[in-house]
Amino acid sequence: MSRISIILPAKNEAAALKDLLPRLAAAQPEAEIIVVDDGSTDDTRAVCERTGVTCLSSPYSMGNGAAIKRGARAASGDILVFMDGDGQHDPADVRRLVSRMEEGFDMVVGARSWESQAGVGRGVANTLYNWLASRMTGHVVADLTSGFRVARAARFREFIHLLPNGFSYPTTSTMAFFRSAYGVAYEPIKAAERVGKSHIRPFKDGIRFLLIIFKIATLYSPLKLFGPVSVVFFMLGTANYARTYLLDGRLTNGSALMWSAAVIVFLIGLVSEQITSLTYRRDE
Template identity: 60%
Template structure:
């Protein structure tokens, strides 16, 4: 199988020193690309020692930006994305590719429970993501945010314009594939303790957590999020009206009831508009991005 292995890396010298020899030994014919995202250590030198193609960013642009640079440079029919911190086992690549042979367009290496997560906070956040995304697509998603995945290159390239430059590229790409009607599969993997220090910041990425919640909805089906919200807000307005009627006997809408009902209508209309805009986003996904 013609594959490219793409690894985004920022100051991952030690992790790559552990991972690259295993990749070269297991997949000598694969195209091996490492994106050096503004590293200040020996990341580039380690990659060159092991024969990997290095794409260097002059400054750190983010994990998603590195992924996009690697995807543009890759020439294989299938791209395997994995982290450079030693968490992912190169032997699992074969399992990803076997699943791809079953007709899937994207296969994600799904981590297990708390023991496979970097922290309790990240495990909790990922659990919320997985539940919300599973509800959105009506299919169980065991791990929405895993960075270890195999994709069909041409289909992945058609979604590059959607991907953020930060850390939420796995969420965005997975939901985009589901929305376009492509087949997404999952296989269980075991992850190792990362080598070196994590680049995740609790405060900054806590804000990102809430933004991703909204992104999940808007990427797949905004109306599925907006409609129940609209019904809930308008329902509270009608409930307030009934309580006012029961206590005062007046059939007139109170200001609060009117505001809540109108807010529910506005939220519904916003969802309807967002649904149409989302449809426009995916209208050209079947076209060849290299044409």
């Protein structure tokens, strides 16, 4: 029987963990539970000690993704369960996600409904991410940024070096699994309102979330991003040449510049594609 390790990154989540950890231990009594304390200044560590849960503490905040990586390295289970430490995820859903893996999947992600999104802005952004990821992978991506997921430990550790230290580890891991032809499934869940204040900063993190869109494309297949951009430059150069030829009977520097940009962008995409292929190549 597979051993389960449950990993919860936490930064000042003591209020939520007081209720979450006992419920989690009751729902999964045989599982290894690891709380990765990401430089908390509250009594997160004390809460873990009182409930008998393993706590990995950092001397300072390294980021949500860094906590995930530290927990994945320390876990002894064959199956890794990742949950947020803010009380949004229901411990009873762990069994459903783990059960889906028995159908042959390598990762099962808890997919939130629109009602479970943290605000309209976040809901719209996540819908955009899901649409783009679905177009890139050719598979339906129901929730790209969900932090509630179950994965086979050996598969997940293959991509630890790709995971960022920030908040976008769900995006990276999902696209990495798709890129490597590992089975990914989505199981509907209902996320509760988080306990305490969110660590997401709308203005500062807005740019970061925008960059996720480009990261999705470059992480999975760079040519699917650079190719269309190259075509746009080529078409603009051709349209400009047609205009200047009809008006003045000449080729302008503007058209030549856009054609050159088209070639350069395409070559960058081609090189990026090769780098991506090498990144995902496994040493047998």
